[in-house]
Every structure is written in C-alpha cells, then in structure tokens.
Amino acid sequence: MTSEAPLIEARSLAKVFHRRRLFAAGATGLRAVDDLDLAIHRGETLGLVGESGCGKTTTGRLLLRLIEPSAGRVMFDGHDLTSLDASAMRRLRRRMQIVFQDPYGSLNPRMTVGETITEAFIIHGIGDRTERQQRLNRLLDRVRMPRTAASRYPHEFSGGQRQRIGIARALALEPQFIVCDEAVSALDVSVQAQIINLLQDLQQDLGLTYLFISHNLAVVRHISTRIAVMYLGRIVEAAQTDALFAHPEHPYTRALLASVPVTHPSHRGRRLRLEGDLPAATAVVRGCRFAGRCPHVEDRCRSVDPELAPRPGGGLVACHRVADRTLPWSATHP
Amino acid sequence: MSDTVSTPLGETWRRLLRNRSFVIGAVVVSLIVAVAVLAPLIAPHDPLRNNFRTRLQPPGEIFWFGTDHFGRDILSRILHGGRISLIIGASTVVVTGIFGTAIGAVAGFFRALDEPIMRLMDAIMAFPAILLAMAIAAVMGASVTNVVIALSIATTPHTARIVRGSVLVVREMEYVEAARALGASELRVLFRHVLVNVTGPLIVRLTYVFAIAILAEAALSFIGVGPPPPAPSFGNIIANGRDFMIVAPWITIFPGLAIIAVVLGLNLLGDGLRDVLDPRTRI
Numbered sequence: 166m167t168s169e170a171p172l173i174e175a176r177s178l179a180k181v182f183h184r185r186r187l188f189a190a191g192a193t194g195l196r197a198v199d200d201l202d203l204a205i206h207r208g209e210t211l212g213l214v215g216e217s218g219c220g221k222t223t224t225g226r227l228l229l230r231l232i233e234p235s236a237g238r239v240m241f242d243g244h245d246l247t248s249l250d251a252s253a254m255r256r257l258r259r260r261m262q263i264v265f266q267d268p269y270g271s272l273n274p275r276m277t278v279g280e281t282i283t284e285a286f287i288i289h290g291i292g293d294r295t296e297r298q299q300r301l302n303r304l305l306d307r308v309r310m311p312r313t314a315a316s317r318y319p320h321e322f323s324g325g326q327r328q329r330i331g332i333a334r335a336l337a338l339e340p341q342f343i344v345c346d347e348a349v350s351a352l353d354v355s356v357q358a359q360i361i362n363l364l365q366d367l368q369q370d371l372g373l374t375y376l377f378i379s380h381n382l383a384v385v386r387h388i389s390t391r392i393a394v395m396y397l398g399r400i401v402e403a404a405q406t407d408a409l410f411a412h413p414e415h416p417y418t419r420a421l422l423a424s425v426p427v428t429h430p431s432h433r434g435r436r437l438r439l440e441g442d443l444p445a446a447t448a449v450v451r452g453c454r455f456a457g458r459c460p461h462v463e464d465r466c467r468s469v470d471p472e473l474a475p476r477p478g479g480g481l482v483a484c485h486r487v488a489d490r491t492l493p494w495s496a497t498h499p
Numbered sequence: 500m501s502d503t504v505s506t507p508l509g510e511t512w513r514r515l516l517r518n519r520s521f522v523i524g525a526v527v528v529s530l531i532v533a534v535a536v537l538a539p540l541i542a543p544h545d546p547l548r549n550n551f552r553t554r555l556q557p558p559g560e561i562f563w564f565g566t567d568h569f570g571r572d573i574l575s576r577i578l579h580g581g582r583i584s585l586i587i588g589a590s591t592v593v594v595t596g597i598f599g600t601a602i603g604a605v606a607g608f609f610r611a612l613d614e615p616i617m618r619l620m621d622a623i624m625a626f627p628a629i630l631l632a633m634a635i636a637a638v639m640g641a642s643v644t645n646v647v648i649a650l651s652i653a654t655t656p657h658t659a660r661i662v663r664g665s666v667l668v669v670r671e672m673e674y675v676e677a678a679r680a681l682g683a684s685e686l687r688v689l690f691r692h693v694l695v696n697v698t699g700p701l702i703v704r705l706t707y708v709f710a711i712a713i714l715a716e717a718a719l720s721f722i723g724v725g726p727p728p729p730a731p732s733f734g735n736i737i738a739n740g741r742d743f744m745i746v747a748p749w750i751t752i753f754p755g756l757a758i759i760a761v762v763l764g765l766n767l768l769g770d771g772l773r774d775v776l777d778p779r780t781r782i
Contacts, residue, residue, distance in 0.1 A: 231676055258682040271673035275695045281674075284691075285681045320510075334677060 170243070171204035172374050173228055173261075173342055178202075178237035179398075180223050197223040199398035201237070202473060205342070210368065210375040212389030212406070214382060214421065220398040221378045225344040228376065229261050230254060241342070259289060262335035266347035268327035272319035278330050279315030285337035304333040308363060325356035332363065342374045349384060361388055382425050386410060391480075394418045397454040400473065404480025414482045416459045416492070453485070461492055514775045521771020527764030531757075535581035544572035546579040547729050555747045565749035567739055573750060577757050580731035584713050584761070587646055587726070591712035592705045594651035595658050600694070600701060602655065603662025608670060608689050617663065620656035628653040632715050636724040643726045650715055654708045661704045665697035672696075699776030706769030710762045717758055733758050 178201045181194035197220045205211045213221050226232045228239055230246045239246040244257060265271035272281055279301055286297045302312050308329040319327055328348065335343055345364065349357040365388065367373060379385050385392060386406055393403040394415065402415040413419045420439045439458050453459070456466040465485055476482035477490075486492035515521050534541065543563070550570035558565040564573035606616040623631070635649035669675065675692050683691070713733070719725035720734025721741070728735055733754045740750025 226676075229680060231679055255682040258680060261680075263677065263680045265673040265677065267673055271677055273674040273678075273692050273696070276691075284678065284683070288682050288684075288687070331677070334681070338681065 169206065171240075172207045172242055173205045173376075174240040175201055175203040175224070175228060176238045176240065178224070178227055178239060179235045180220075180227055180232065181235045196398050198227060198234075201395075201399055203228075203393060203400055203403075205374060205376055207341075207374055208368075208372055209390045210377050210388055212385035212392040213376060213378045213395060214380060214385050214392060215395035216380065216421075219395045221380075221395055222346055223398075224395070225263065225346050225376060225378050229258075229263055229344060231263070255289075259338040260340050261342045261344075262338065262340040263344040263346060264328070264331050264335050264348045266350050268324040268331065268351060269319075271331050272327055274319055277316055277318055278310075278322075281319070281330065282315075282334050282337055285334065289338065291338075300337070304336055307336065307367070308333045323356075324352050325359060328352060328356075328360050329363065332360075332367070336367065336371070339371070340373070342376070344376045344378065346378045347380070348377070350379060350381060357384065364388065382422065394421065399454065400481070400483070401455065402476065402480065402482045402484075403473075404476060404478065404482075408478045408480060412478055414476050414478075414487045414492070415455075415484050416461050416486075417455050453483075461486055511775060515771060518771040518775055520767040521775065524764050524767030524769070524771055527760060528768055531581060531761050531764060532585060534578060535585050538575075538578040538582055542572075542575035542578045544575040546571060546575040546731055555743060557747070558749050564753040565747065567736075567747070567750045568743055573736070573753050576731040576736050577733070577754050580733050580736055580754065581757065581761075583643065583726055583730060583732040584716055584734070584758075587643060587650070587716045587732070588709045588712040588761075590647040591650040591654065592709050594647060595654045595708050596701070596705050598651065599655045599658025599704075600662050603659035603664075604666055604689065604694060604697075606659065607663035607666030608685075608693060613663070617660070620659050623652070624656045624660075626653075628657075628711070629715055629718055633719060633722065633724060636719050641724050641727045646716055646719055646725055649719075650712045653715070654711060658701070658704050658708065661700050662697055665700050666693055669693045669696045703769055703773040703776060706765055706772055710765035710769070713758065713761055713765075733761075 178198055179196070180198040181196050183194040199220075201220075201224060203211075203224070213224065215221050223232070227234050230239065230249075234247060237247075241257065241261065244253075246254065246257070249257065272278075276284070282304055283297050283301050286292055286300065291297070292300060301315055305312050305314060310326065310329050310333065314322070314326075314330070319330065322330065332348075348364070349360050352360060361384065364375070368375060375388075377385060377388055389406050391403065392406050392409045393400050394409075394417065395401070396417050402409070402413070402418045404414075409418065410422065413422050424439075452465075452467040452469055453462075453471050456462050459466065463486065469485070471483045471485045471488065473481040473483045474488050476487065482488075484492065548571065550566075553562065553566050553570040554568055556562050556566040556570070562572050562574065564577065566572055567576070602616060602620070606613045606620075626634075632646075632649040632653040635652055636645055639645040639648065670693055672692075675688055678688050678692050716725055716732060717734030717737065720732055721738045723738065725734050725738075726732050728739070736754040737751045740747065740754075744751055
C-alpha cells in the first residue's frame, strides 16, 4: 500500500435510515452503514463487494455526499465533505461523479443525450455554446458513441449504449473519482465486457480513481486493484485483489468466494455454505456482526466487536480468530 | 416495460392515434369546441331574444330543438351555452392545473412540508366535491368567476395528490440523483428533472377535471348558484326547463344530451390519454 494520503477516505462513517412515522417513539432505525472505515488511493480501483442489502450502495452515496451521513466524516483530498456548505460542495462535485446500475432509470427520458451530458456545463457555467458543443463531441468520441446521438432521446438506445451515455455524463466535469455502482450488472455479458474495457481505458487515459461496487465477484476481480468486503454495513476485510482471492482470511470472505459457481465439473469440491440469513439491519448487534452465521464462532465473538487489524499478507481484516491465528483453514481453500 | 414512461413526443403521438377511445374522444371534443367557438356564426337565432308568439314550440323546421317558455330557440341557446360551459371547464382546468401542480410538487419534493400540506388537502377532500363547490358558490354569489373558483377549490386536492404521488416516484429515479451529483440546485432538479416527468398523469387528471367541471356547472346552475341568467349555459337551460318538463321535455332533453356528449367525449379522451401516458393503470 502507498504511504501517500488517500484521495477519499471514510472515517467512522454511519448512516441510519429512520422510518418516518408520526407516533413512533424510540424506534430503532435501519443501520445501513455502521462505523465504516475505508480509504481509496489515487489511481486505484477499489472493488466493494458484499451481498444485497449490506450497504454497498449507501456507502457509495455517502462518499459523494448524495445522502447525508448520520455520523462520521468523509475526507476528499483533504476536504471534509461533511462540513462543506452548499456552494463549496457544488464546486467539489466537479471532481467526483457516479455511474449508475440501471441504464434505463439513470437517464432523464425527456432530455436528449446532448442535453443530459451538457447539463453539467450549464450548472457549472463552463464554456459558451460552441465550446460546450466541442466538449460534447469529445465526450461522445471518448465513450465511442456517434456524435449524432446528441440529438436523440435515451429510449432510442440499447442498455450498453445508455451506459456509455451515463459514463459520458460522469466524465463531463473531468472528475478524479468515479463511483461505479453496479455499473455493469444490468447488462448482457458481452456488453459488460465492452463497458469494463471502456472504464479501464478511461482510467488509464484520465488517471481516474474508481470505487467499483458490485456483487459480481468475477467482474470485481478483473477490474479491481484492491477489494473491500462488506458485511452488514461494515468492512470486514480489505486487501489487494490477488492476496484476497488467494488467501481470504475472514470467514465471510471465504464463504463469499466459495459461493462463486465453479464451471469445471472436476473442480467442484465441497462447497462452504452459509447457514441462516442476513440478520435484520434494524437489530442492535453486539459483538461480531457475522457471529450468527459464522462456522467458526466462539463465545467472545458474540460479545466483543472485532476491530479492523492488519492481516497476514497485507490488508485489513476484522476477526478475532484471524487476529490470534486460531482460525482453521477451510476445506475450499487449502 | 419502462418504455411506457419514457416515450418522447413522436412515439406517444403514434400510440395515441392507435388508441380508439382517444381518437373518438378527441373528435367529439374538437367538434363541440369548434361549434361553441363558431356559435355566433352558426346559431340560427338570437339565444337571448324573447318571442311570446313562439313559446314552448316543439322541435320543428324553424326551431330544430324547439323553444322555451320565453320563445327562445333551444338550439341557439345550447350552441351559446356550450361557450360558457367550456369556458368554465377550461378555466377550472387551468386554475386547478396550476395550484394542484404547485401544491403537489411542493408536498412531494420538500418532504418536511408533505404532512401539513397533504393533511389540509385531505380535509378539503373529506367534503364531496360537488357539495363543497355548492357551498362556496352559494357563499360567494352566482357568477362565472365564482363558479370557477369554487370548482377549482373542489378539484385541486385530488390533483395535488396525483402530482405528489408522481413526484414521489420520480424524485427517487437515478437521473435525479445523477443531476444532484453534477451539482444541480434543488430548483433545477425539480423543474428540469422531476416536473417534466409527471406530466402524463397530470394531463390525464386534468381531462377529467374538465368533465367534472362541466357536470358540476350544470348541477350548480340547476340549483341556482351557477352563472346567472339570461346568459345560457348547459346547466341553466335545463334549470329553466325544469317547470315545463312534462309539456315541453325538449327544453331539458337537448341540453342534457349536449352535456352527455361533452362529458363522454372528455372521458374517452382521458381514458385514451391514461392508457398511453400513465403506465401504472395498465394491466
């Protein structure tokens, strides 16, 4: 890991969603993100994985301050986002963007592609008419869309093309950091590959930093330099991609990696299966949040919350038994 | 599929033209509007001129729809009456459209104001619209303006509720979040991204408001709190003919048929628009 300061960093970040009810007294909220620490370094692609509902998307939104955190801070290149006023935040938005999952819901159906992409210039008062047009053309070229697309409406394009348009919009302000929230999950596999290649080319050309949120481990492994595994609103393990896949330490990470279907029949070994469901995020958890489903659980796991600590082979992991090296190797990862 | 929400104008227009109830409704309504606009040119008689020698004439060659107890030509009165009824309907649509959209948009978009605004709307909605309109018109006195005000107050809450519901859906769309990520102001998000995408349900609702207003105007006139005589409206022609219903049923039948035609046309138009523009009502 580099010693240089991270581009964006979450410190003890938390988001609790409260149900809006008139007469609810002392209702416990849904803790989507709970005391989360995360650092993303310049030029890297951090893959954020975890099962549905673990708070991946909320984390992405919090990092961009699209939603207000309940607690904690987000530092972007030395600025504390949570303390910025509206106009300072607006200026900083030029440096951070987002690409969405749903290529149908992420484009305003009543705006042409050109209007959608150039809206950023209007908001930030960039350029005059001709310069905006030039920039628009360059952006369309960059995402490999025909320039004629500008005057057409989103519904005239396929899912992959719409995703390119969404990427062009995200690039319009020349950001440094882009959150890709399940950016390829809604696409066909062949189209997925095209979009991933595009994202990687853009990263090389423009020196972008990505937070790549996905539940698709194969995709994340391909694109990420580093991976963070999230469980119930918190990071349980983070390491370089190769290290994580070669030696997953946290029992949840092991189960997650073991859940990837193996295509070759002779490679099918014993599968590590998790019992039970994700506990309700409204429940107040004592101890390790994975304790209820962990095959290696001990008494202390139910009472003491493990901290993120350096993990063998680099990175961080939050598990008592990894920390004192009493966790047995699982059958799937000899 | 989501294409139903996201069709731009050309495609929407093609689908509307394939929708039978929209086409029939549009033809009927256009005809009625054309006739009302051209009333002074095509009406065979003066709608206000009394003639005691032609009192209570049944439909015939000179008076196609007969005459009333003042000897006024019913056909001419219906043609002219259509103007007032349509003006009331159209004005109510405009006023309700403005206030319903504004109130619904504010309630749906600025969530802190949602509860107070919508509880007030619920309170107004607790009264049947026609009773409310009657009460307001009775208090304010009979005039075209007051009828429009009364009907607008009665139809605004439901319109606001529809707009609010659509705003609640659209404000959660990812393109709204994308606009925020670009740094768009809340007003920009509201006007450029949210309101433009709630027009479908709103247009549908306003078509019904038009029909409701024309029916309600007739009801208000019938009980005497509508536009004052002698100027004809569908409602007060019927109200005038009420005492002669047995001996001269044509005075009430023909304006009644006119109301049926307008309301039927508007409802068909609204149904067609709803089928094409508002996918949530689709099966």
